Amino acid sequence: MMYVTPLSVLLALALCLIVAWFLKRPMSARARRNASGQFVQLQDGIIHYEWHGPATGPVLVMVHGLTTPSFVWRDQLPALTQAGYRVLTFDHFGRGFSDRPYARYDMAFYMREMDQLLDTLGVRAGYDLLGYSMGGGLPRNMVRCGETVFAN
Structure with a gap:
């Protein structure tokens, strides 16, 4: 039988706090140096994005x-x-090479992120969206989404 001591609980808690600190530390220019794609400043921080495919495709x-x-x-x-698509990929705040702002990461936050990103990059109505998991839920909440939405 294994016994849990107060010291082991304290050590586990300390380890969790250390891991959480590393996950929330700000993204730096040094970390972004070798990233492909580009970066854009939005209201809540810097977003990493990348265009793929022909410039004139849907x-x-x-x-x-x-x-x-x-x-x-x-x-x-x-x-x-x-197939001719001009594909936009990006890292949500808190993921990849994007900033990790101190904010409430709720649906309104992600909707603002998407609206600002698409506006800043000049993406107008008529685009298509492809998302999965939480990314599949965002299109259902968008009021200005494109013609076709694929999500699971």
Whole structure:
């Protein structure tokens, strides 16, 4: 039988706090130095994004889930760009190379993030959205979404 001592609980708590501190530390220019893509300043911080495919193709915005960064789309990009899509991938705040602002990460926060990103990049109505997990829920809440929405 295994016994839990107060010291082991205290050590586990300290380890959790250390891990949480590392996960919330700000993204730095040094960390972004070798990132592909570009960065844009929004109201809540800097967002990492990348365009793929032909400049004149129909725009497809790919929205990743809550716990993963945008690189999860890399295996789908070749087929989509070969089909002629101009694909936008980006890292949500708190993921990948984007900032980790101190904020309440709720649906309103992510909707503001998407609206500001698309406005700043000049993405107008008529684009398509592809999302999964939490990223699939964002299109259902968008009032200015494109013609087709794919989500699970």
